[in-house]
Amino acid sequence: MYNENIFNYLRTEKLPHIWCPGCAHGIIVGSMLRSIEKLKLDKNKIAVLSGIGCSGRTPGYLDMNTLHTTHGRSLTFATGIKMAKPELVVIDVMGDGDAVAIGGNHFIHACRRNIDITAIIFNNNIYGMTGGQYSPTTPQNYFASTSPYGNMEPSFDIVKLAIGAGASFVARADAFHIALLDNVIEKAISHKGFSVVEVMGTCPTQFGRRNKMKEPYQMLDFVAERAVSIKKWEEMSEEERNGKFPIGIFLNENREEYVESYEKNVILKAKRSNV
Amino acid sequence: MRRAEIRLAGSGGQGIILAAKVIAEAAGIFSNYNVLQSQIYGAAARGELSKADVIIDEGDIYTLEISAADILLSLSQEAYDKYSKELKEDGKMIIDSFYVKNYDQLDKRIYPFPISELSKQLANSELFSNMISVGIITQMTKYFSEESILKSVEKNVPKNFVEMNIKAVKIGFEKVAEKYPNIC
Amino acid sequence: MSIIELMSGNDAVVKAAIIAGCRFYAGYPITPSSEIAEGMAKELPKVGGKFIQMEDEIGGIGAAIGASLTGVKSMTATSGPGFSLKQEHIGFAIMGEIPIVIVNAMRGGPSTGMPTYPSQGDVMQARWGTHGDHQIIAFVPSSVQETFEFTIKAFNYSEMYRTPVILLTDEIIAHMREKVVINEVEKYKIIDRMKPSEKPEGYKPFDTKHGLVPPLAPYGEGYRFHITGLTHDQTGFPTTNHEIVQKLQQRLQDKILKNFKNFEFYEERMVEDADIIVVAYGSVARSAMRAIKDARKDNIKVGLFRPITLWPFNYKRIKELSKKSKNFLAVEMNMGQIVGEVERAVKGVKTKVEFLGKANGELISPTEIFSKIREVMNV
Incomplete structure (x- = not known):
C-alpha cells in the first residue's frame, strides 16, 4: 500500500496532522491520495473542500486548491466551483454531521442534480471535535456526551439516502478493508456525476472511550467485524444482519451530468433564442 | 405637463399590468416625460382585484404613490367599489359599463364605455379590453400623442398580436371622438 | 448611443450585473426579489454565464462564493427571511476575503412579516447580521437608475476590496418601473479583482506586502492555496496566535474604513x-x-x-x-x-x-x- 508518490500531493510542512492516535481519517486521506496518484491527476486542477470538524481539517494538508468551508455547507461551495470551472476535479470531504445532519439538505440536492463532485463521507458516528455528541449515524443504544443514557435515535443509512436522492455512484467502504477503500475511491473520483463514498471510520477518543473501545485496535475491530461484502449481505437473514453493514459499490450508473447538461441544454438554447 | 396620476384597476387576467406598461412607455420612452409605474403584488393572478398605477411628470417624481387619481380606469365592479373614492375633484373615471353596473349616475366625472363588448365585437374575446381602454385614455387625456401610444403598443405586445392590439387602441380613439367630441 | 428603458429595480439589477461582468448567480426564490433570479436565469446563459436555483438561501450564497473563488464574478439576491439565512456565509466571505454581491430587497419583518410590502428594517442587519467583528459595504439606492448604477459599483468595490458588498433595495424600488438611461457598455468603468503578479511559488492569499487588499488567485491556475473561515495567517492557514489574529482583524477593518473616501x-x-x-x-x-x-x-x-x-x-x-x-x-x-x-x-x-x-x-x-x-x- 505504501506509495511515496503521494507526498507530491501533500503539504508536508503542515504535518503532523491534528488527528488523534487511532483516528481513521488519515487512513481515508491516504487512500484518497493513492487514488489521485494512480489516476495521475494534476494537483493544480483538483479542488478539495470540507466542512467543519475533524474531517474539515483534511484540505489543509493537501497541496491542491483547498477550501475549508462552513459546517455542512461545503457541497454548496463545491457546486459553485464545479459550475464555474468544470475542468476542476472537485472532491468534497465531509463528516457524518456535515453530510446528513446540518448539511442533509445540501447533500440530497447535490445527489439529485448528479453534479460531478465526489463526496467522501468520513463517518465516525460521532461529533469528535466538539466533544463526542451523538450524530445522525451514532448507532442506537451507544453512548455519546449528549446521550448519557444511550442513544435512542434511529440512525441514517447514508447509502440508501444517497441512492434515493439520485446520486449515480454510491459506495460504502471502511477503514479496515483498505483494498476495497482504494478501489471505490478511485472509481468514485473517475465517475462522471455525483459520487458518494461513505467510509466507516473510527473515533477511539470520543466514541470508543464512551463505548468500551478506547484502544484504537478495539475500534478498528468494531468496524472490521461489522463490515460484510454486499454479496454476503444478500445471503444473510435479518437477524444475522443486525449490527452489521454491507460494504462495496451499490450503484454505478452513467447518467447525464449536471454541468454538461446545463451547457448543452441551457446555454446553447439561450444563445440560440432571442427571448 | 404637470404631474398626472393614472390608476388602472380590474380583475387579474384583464391585462391591467400590460396596459400600464404601454401607457408608461408611451409617456416615458416615446414622449419625453418622467414616469413611474407600479402595481400591487400578490394575489392578482386570476380574477382577483388587480391594480396598476402610472405617474407622469415633466419634472422629477418624488411622490412614489398615488393618493387620488387624475384618471381612473375601472374594468370591474370591485375595482370601482374600491377605488372610485380616490379620484380627484377634477379627475375622470372611465368604466366598462358591461361590468360596472352599480355606479353614481350623477357623477359627471364618470365616462362609461362598453369596453368588453367592443372587444368581443372586435375579436370575439375580451382579451382586447385593456388596449381599447388604453386608446380611450390616450384620447381623453392627450397626455401623449397617438403616435407615441401606437409605438409603445408595437414594442410591448407579442409580434403576432400587434395588428389586433393596434386596432383595439384605435377603437378606443374612435369611441371617445364619437361619444365625447368636446373632449377631443 | 445610450438607450432609455423602462424597468423595475429588480430588472435594473439584472441588466447592470451582466454589464458589471457577473457570470454566476445562485439563489433561492423569495418575494420581492424573485425577479432578479428569474432575470439572471434568462440572461446569464446568453452570455455564457451560469445560473442555479439552490435548495435554500444558504446554498445560494455558498455556491456564489465557490464560483467567485474560480475568478468568476458572482451574485445572489434575497429578501428579509432569506437575508437572515445568508448571514453565515456573508461572514465566510468577509473572513475569506472573497468578492461577492448580495442584493436584499427589503420587505416587512420580523420573520415572514409582509412579503409584498416594503420596509427598511434590515439596515442594521446588513451592518451587524453576521457574527463577529467586521466591516461591510452597503449601498442603498433611491431610484431605479441609481439601482442600476450601484449594482455595477457593488461589483466593482467587491472586486476591488475583496469583500462582500450588499445592495439594499426595498419592495418599492424593486418593483416600481422607471426610466433608466443605459450607456454603451464600454462607457462603464468595470473593475476586476487584482490577480497575483508573482509566480505560484511563494504566493500567499493574504499577503500584506501588497497593502490592505492582497491579490486573489483563481482556483485552478497553479496557485494551490488554502482558504478557511478560521482566523488565519497570511498563508491562509489557521492560527490562534493572538498577535497575528489582531493584525488580521485590524486589516479587515482598515481595508474598508481607510478606503471609505473612494466609495463615500x-x-x-x-x-x-x-x-x-x-x-x-x-x-x-x-x-x-x-x-x-x-x-x-x-x-x-x-x-x-x-x-x-x-x-x-x-x-x-x-x-x-x-x-x-x-x-x-x-x-x-x-x-x-x-x-x-x-x-x-x-x-x-x-x-x-x-x-x-x-x-x-x-x-x-x-x-x-x-x-x-x-x-x-x-x-
Whole structure:
C-alpha cells in the first residue's frame, strides 16, 4: 500500500496532522491520495473542500486548491466551483454531521442534480471535535456526551439516502478493508456525476472511550467485524444482519451530468433564442 | 405637463399590468416625460382585484404613490367599489359599463364605455379590453400623442398580436371622438 | 448611443450585473426579489454565464462564493427571511476575503412579516447580521437608475476590496418601473479583482506586502492555496496566535474604513442654510425630497442628507453638517435604526436628533414628513 508518490500531493510542512492516535481519517486521506496518484491527476486542477470538524481539517494538508468551508455547507461551495470551472476535479470531504445532519439538505440536492463532485463521507458516528455528541449515524443504544443514557435515535443509512436522492455512484467502504477503500475511491473520483463514498471510520477518543473501545485496535475491530461484502449481505437473514453493514459499490450508473447538461441544454438554447 | 396620476384597476387576467406598461412607455420612452409605474403584488393572478398605477411628470417624481387619481380606469365592479373614492375633484373615471353596473349616475366625472363588448365585437374575446381602454385614455387625456401610444403598443405586445392590439387602441380613439367630441 | 428603458429595480439589477461582468448567480426564490433570479436565469446563459436555483438561501450564497473563488464574478439576491439565512456565509466571505454581491430587497419583518410590502428594517442587519467583528459595504439606492448604477459599483468595490458588498433595495424600488438611461457598455468603468503578479511559488492569499487588499488567485491556475473561515495567517492557514489574529482583524477593518473616501456616496440638498436636515435613504428619501421642497415654499429652512453608501456610515459628514444645522430628522421605514447612527455622529454637539418612522408596510409620505418638520420646527 505504501506509495511515496503521494507526498507530491501533500503539504508536508503542515504535518503532523491534528488527528488523534487511532483516528481513521488519515487512513481515508491516504487512500484518497493513492487514488489521485494512480489516476495521475494534476494537483493544480483538483479542488478539495470540507466542512467543519475533524474531517474539515483534511484540505489543509493537501497541496491542491483547498477550501475549508462552513459546517455542512461545503457541497454548496463545491457546486459553485464545479459550475464555474468544470475542468476542476472537485472532491468534497465531509463528516457524518456535515453530510446528513446540518448539511442533509445540501447533500440530497447535490445527489439529485448528479453534479460531478465526489463526496467522501468520513463517518465516525460521532461529533469528535466538539466533544463526542451523538450524530445522525451514532448507532442506537451507544453512548455519546449528549446521550448519557444511550442513544435512542434511529440512525441514517447514508447509502440508501444517497441512492434515493439520485446520486449515480454510491459506495460504502471502511477503514479496515483498505483494498476495497482504494478501489471505490478511485472509481468514485473517475465517475462522471455525483459520487458518494461513505467510509466507516473510527473515533477511539470520543466514541470508543464512551463505548468500551478506547484502544484504537478495539475500534478498528468494531468496524472490521461489522463490515460484510454486499454479496454476503444478500445471503444473510435479518437477524444475522443486525449490527452489521454491507460494504462495496451499490450503484454505478452513467447518467447525464449536471454541468454538461446545463451547457448543452441551457446555454446553447439561450444563445440560440432571442427571448 | 404637470404631474398626472393614472390608476388602472380590474380583475387579474384583464391585462391591467400590460396596459400600464404601454401607457408608461408611451409617456416615458416615446414622449419625453418622467414616469413611474407600479402595481400591487400578490394575489392578482386570476380574477382577483388587480391594480396598476402610472405617474407622469415633466419634472422629477418624488411622490412614489398615488393618493387620488387624475384618471381612473375601472374594468370591474370591485375595482370601482374600491377605488372610485380616490379620484380627484377634477379627475375622470372611465368604466366598462358591461361590468360596472352599480355606479353614481350623477357623477359627471364618470365616462362609461362598453369596453368588453367592443372587444368581443372586435375579436370575439375580451382579451382586447385593456388596449381599447388604453386608446380611450390616450384620447381623453392627450397626455401623449397617438403616435407615441401606437409605438409603445408595437414594442410591448407579442409580434403576432400587434395588428389586433393596434386596432383595439384605435377603437378606443374612435369611441371617445364619437361619444365625447368636446373632449377631443 | 445610450438607450432609455423602462424597468423595475429588480430588472435594473439584472441588466447592470451582466454589464458589471457577473457570470454566476445562485439563489433561492423569495418575494420581492424573485425577479432578479428569474432575470439572471434568462440572461446569464446568453452570455455564457451560469445560473442555479439552490435548495435554500444558504446554498445560494455558498455556491456564489465557490464560483467567485474560480475568478468568476458572482451574485445572489434575497429578501428579509432569506437575508437572515445568508448571514453565515456573508461572514465566510468577509473572513475569506472573497468578492461577492448580495442584493436584499427589503420587505416587512420580523420573520415572514409582509412579503409584498416594503420596509427598511434590515439596515442594521446588513451592518451587524453576521457574527463577529467586521466591516461591510452597503449601498442603498433611491431610484431605479441609481439601482442600476450601484449594482455595477457593488461589483466593482467587491472586486476591488475583496469583500462582500450588499445592495439594499426595498419592495418599492424593486418593483416600481422607471426610466433608466443605459450607456454603451464600454462607457462603464468595470473593475476586476487584482490577480497575483508573482509566480505560484511563494504566493500567499493574504499577503500584506501588497497593502490592505492582497491579490486573489483563481482556483485552478497553479496557485494551490488554502482558504478557511478560521482566523488565519497570511498563508491562509489557521492560527490562534493572538498577535497575528489582531493584525488580521485590524486589516479587515482598515481595508474598508481607510478606503471609505473612494466609495463615500451621498447626496445633499439645500443643507447650506438649513435649520433642520432630514436624513433619509432609499425609497423614503424620495418622499423626503418632496417634503423639503414643499417646506421651503413655506420658508422653512430645511435640507436633506441622503446617504447612498449606508455602511460604513458617514459619521464625519453628519458631524460637519451638525455644525451648520441645529436639528436633524431621521426618517426611515422602521422603528428607529439609522437614527441611532445619526445620534452617534453628533455626540458632543448641541444638535437635536428627531425621528419619524413606521414599520407597517406603508411608504412614509411627503405629507407625513412635512408635518413632522413643522412639528420639530414649531411652525
